[in-house]
Amino acid sequence: MRRLSLIAVIPLLLWFATGEVGAHAFLDHAEPRVGNKVAAPPREVTLWFTQKLEPAFSTVTVTNAAGERVDTGKARVSGTQMAVSLRPVGGGTYHVNWRVLSVDTHTTNGNFTFQVGQ
């Protein structure tokens, strides 16, 4: 009976173990806001997450509609916040791709767009 219970429980734990691969820091909000249109070109993109981040393993890139990088490079990470400066940009749609490692050693990634122009 005990062996049967064990046999029943181990697959349950394995299912939990493999069912949801861990990613814990979710994007809370961003500036420019996700999907929004801003009139003036922003100097930087800032993202706020639900959990504290590891600076060495958290990155963000910003590309224009042609796929060219418009960010200046290394992201600045402090607590739950990550920011990257932008080179002077014109109007159009910009793609933000982020990948972060939370302090509890789980990664998550995502992307969003914002538009610049009237």
Next chain:
Amino acid sequence: MDWFGAADGGPMVATRAIHFAATAIVTGTLVFQAVVANPALRSQEAAAKPFRTQTRYVAWISLAVAVISGLAWVLLLTMSLSDESLGEAITSGALRDVLNLTQFGSVSQIRLALAILLAFCLAFERSAFWRWLGLGAAVGLIASIAWTGHAASTPHKLGYLHLGADVLHLTAAAAWIGGLVPLALLLGAGKHHQGRVGLELDVVERFSALGIASVATLILSGIINAWILVGSFHALVITGYGQLLMLKLAVFAAMLAFAAINRLSLMPRLALPSADTQQDALRGLSRNTLIEIGFGLFLFAVVGVLGTLHPAAHLVQ
């Protein structure tokens, strides 16, 4: 590239579960010695000697398993982060980056230092100074796990509350569940020594008091952790994290039922004058302790999985 594809799979879950269990057993054994065995065995040198030999083996073996599984945890995480094989992860600098540039790496180095200190203390345990220092190192070894998990990444002032609750939760779990192993050894030895039941009664009474304090701490800190990580009854029911937490609570409740039987039914029978009744009670306590250890090891497996899942509160708004 999926940096963490392998980190949260079966090997990582198994490694974490083994590490939690081994660390809890070495800590629980030292807490048991300090709070239960040493006071009870003070005037029982004949019984104390074989028990101390057995618990020394338990402490050394569980410390060795904790160190090996702790190193495996660091290596698995590094391999997953760098998407490299074991050899590449070590030679490419990925291991150095994880150790030096992440909180997990810093905490792992501190915990390795605590494990080495604990080994020294176990080697020189005849002195009271080393025994107490060893107890402190063991508590530090289990409590510092809090800085590697969900509690470490909870932001703002809530993070301090979460860390505090997790430290208490881990320490209380180690004191109770880890302490069951030396208790089983002592009760098992008692079955072969009729007429020594007074010692077992003293030990069980002392462990019962430790268990009540541990369970109260577990419940209080568990409520705080659940409030932060689950947040609502709805999230408890509909998320994988919440459902696994309910399984953990069910196993915890079963352990409490056995502990209640021990305290309310079997322990009083140890005090009765009949030798047969005493031996029956001792056998019952021994059996129940082994069952509780089984439940406890299962709980560590559940905790090994829980740490790799999305906290329910993050999934349900």
